[in-house]
Amino acid sequence: MELAVSRGFLLPSAEIYNPSGGFYDYGPVGSVLKRRIQDEWRRLFLTEPGFLEIESCTVLPQAVLVASGHVEHFADPVTECTKCKQRFRADHLLEQKTMASWAGKQPVELNAGIVTEGIKCPACKSDLGVVGWANLMFPTSIGAGGDSPAYLRPETAQGIFLDFKRVFIANGAKLPIAIGQVGRSYRNEVSPRQGLIRSREFSQMELEYFFNPSVQKIDGFDKIAGEKVRILPPADGDMKLAVTDASLREAVDKNWFPNEILAYMVYLEDKLYRSLGIAHDKYRFRVMPHDELPHYSKGNVDLEVETSYGFIETSGIAYRTDFDLSQHAKFSKQDLTVFVEEEKKRLIPHVVEPSMGVDRTFWCVLESAYRPAGAGKEWEWFAFPPSIAPYAAGIFPLMRKDGLDDIAQKIVGELRSAGVDVYYAQSGSIGKRYARADEIGVPYCITVDYETKEKANEAGGPTVTIRYRDDGQQERLKISELAEKLLQFVKAGKVRKD
Numbered sequence: 001m002e003l004a005v006s007r008g009f010l011l012p013s014a015e016i017y018n019p020s021g022g023f024y025d026y027g028p029v030g031s032v033l034k035r036r037i038q039d040e041w042r043r044l045f046l047t048e049p050g051f052l053e054i055e056s057c058t059v060l061p062q063a064v065l066v067a068s069g070h071v072e073h074f075a076d077p078v079t080e081c082t083k084c085k086q087r088f089r090a091d092h093l094l095e096q097k098t099m100a101s102w103a104g105k106q107p108v109e110l111n112a113g114i115v116t117e118g119i120k121c122p123a124c125k126s127d128l129g130v131v132g133w134a135n136l137m138f139p140t141s142i143g144a145g146g147d148s149p150a151y152l153r154p155e156t157a158q159g160i161f162l163d164f165k166r167v168f169i170a171n172g173a174k175l176p177i178a179i180g181q182v183g184r185s186y187r188n189e190v191s192p193r194q195g196l197i198r199s200r201e202f203s204q205m206e207l208e209y210f211f212n213p214s215v216q217k218i219d220g221f222d223k224i225a226g227e228k229v230r231i232l233p234p235a236d237g238d239m240k241l242a243v244t245d246a247s248l249r250e251a252v253d254k255n256w257f258p259n260e261i262l263a264y265m266v267y268l269e270d271k272l273y274r275s276l277g278i279a280h281d282k283y284r285f286r287v288m289p290h291d292e293l294p295h296y297s298k299g300n301v302d303l304e305v306e307t308s309y310g311f312i313e314t315s316g317i318a319y320r321t322d323f324d325l326s327q328h329a330k331f332s333k334q335d336l337t338v339f340v341e342e343e344k345k346r347l348i349p350h351v352v353e354p355s356m357g358v359d360r361t362f363w364c365v366l367e368s369a370y371r372p373a374g375a376g377k378e379w380e381w382f383a384f385p386p387s388i389a390p391y392a393a394g395i396f397p398l399m400r401k402d403g404l405d406d407i408a409q410k411i412v413g414e415l416r417s418a419g420v421d422v423y424y425a426q427s428g429s430i431g432k433r434y435a436r437a438d439e440i441g442v443p444y445c446i447t448v449d450y451e452t453k454e455k456a457n458e459a460g461g462p463t464v465t466i467r468y469r470d471d472g473q474q475e476r477l478k479i480s481e482l483a484e485k486l487l488q489f490v491k492a493g494k495v496r497k498d
């Protein structure tokens with residue numbers, strides 16, 4: 001985290017006012033990396049016909065969140081210190097003490113656990129109070145008089161359900177249809193911790209795939225059904241099963257995944273994590289056992305990644321049935337059914353929802369790409385895949401004089417016009433500039449030197465050096481071919497000379 005802050009990836013929000021935790025800003029290179037992760041998600045999840053993107057409001061009237069169940073149920077179990085009044089997640093305190101999961105336990109069980117384990121206030125060691133529920137939403141109010149209660153949205157999904165009917169009609173009124181969005185969500189976490197992993201303002205990438213429940217299939221599945229992913233199956237009776245490489249078809253046949261649609265979403269998430277450079281053996285798809293499922297769910301699969309904090313859930317894929325649309329239809333008294341031509345009937349579509357956290361994914365990308373000093377470099381650096389690195393290349397004049405800087409700046413302009421993301425740096429020794437580029441994971445450095453200038457009139461035109469990040473090797477390339485070559489290298493993921 002220190003490195004991420006010092007390199008300008010992340011910044012603790014409102015830091016100079018010593019604020020409460022759980023808020024992070026993204027710095028200059030962090031915001032680009034975050035945008036690239038989101039764009040990669042869009043490229044995979046939102047480019048097929050019928051997969052559409054919206055951007056809905058982040059303030060929602062209370063009625064919406066009463067219907068969705070968030071006002072009543074979106075709460076964490078909390079205990080308050082009887083003396084210093086600090087509040088803690090009861091399940092987290094027990095997890096730290098017993099090294100076992102207490103997720104989903106009721107306050108009575110947690111109370112009993114706290115007593116049995118003899119847990120005291122972590123801050124002042126006094127007795128802890130009775131465990132109760134604390135709602136996680138940030139309340140606000142709408143209008144000058146503040147008389148209309150509202151909340152900051154706790155997930156981006158609700159906006160999609162609210163907009164569903166209009167988007168459906170505007171886009172041909174046919175199922176299936178998928179609506180996604182990328183945006184901020186807010187949860188007033190009792191104990192924000194582990195940096196980006198549990199924060200109070202974060203971003204999600206969510207897709208709702210609306211379909212006719214009598215067609216539990218998705219176009220294109222047959223082509224990818226043989227692809228293998230790492231799955232942690234639910235226990236078979238009392239027997240715990242190990243992580244296994246299984247094909248998507250096998251996972252559906254064994255009932256680990258409720259249908260092909262959810263399997264297809266697993267495939268897309270696997271593809272996304274591969275393209276973000278997260279090592280295949282560092283993540284798995286955990287099938288949630290039936291007794292852990294919410295009452296409306298017909299299947300949940302979590303994407304879990306092994307990090308320095310242990311395994312963290314970065315995404316949940318859920319078969320939410322018609323729960324959300326039915327609730328909104330009931331509470332708003334609006335007709336949210338759609339007409340299904342083939343069956344000549346109206347129905348409320350079912351939904352499979354892949355819901356991924358941007359910030360947790362960002363953290364996993366940072367951790368996977370991190371390389372300590374040593375092994376060829378004296379500095380810590382990041383080995384991002386070129387397609388998501390904050391910049392494709394740094395453009396440097398060897399010296400800040402003799403016209404080398406003018407040539408370098410001209411190259412910057414040409415590369416930017418050709419769609420290559422580059423930055424310019426002229427101060428410091430060339431070695432320092434190479435190190436700085438490595439430190440933020442830039443895959444290529446282009447240097448304009450005296451040979452560029454002196455041999456400007458040679459056949460084929462002047463050349464520059466290109467330095468590859470991972471092996472530090474260099475070679476000369478013609479300026480006239482630079483844009484095309486860099487775009488090719490980024491696409492191919494080339495990070496070494498040979």
Ligand code: GAP
Nearest residue numbers: 155157197198199202313314315316355357360
């Ligand atoms: N619409 C379903 C939904 O929101 P969720 O499991 O509560 O499901 C989905 O959230 C993802 O959002 C999580 O897997 C995680 O990556 C991210 N997320 C949830 N709470 C978070 C928090 N406090 N800080 C950072 N990311 C969070």
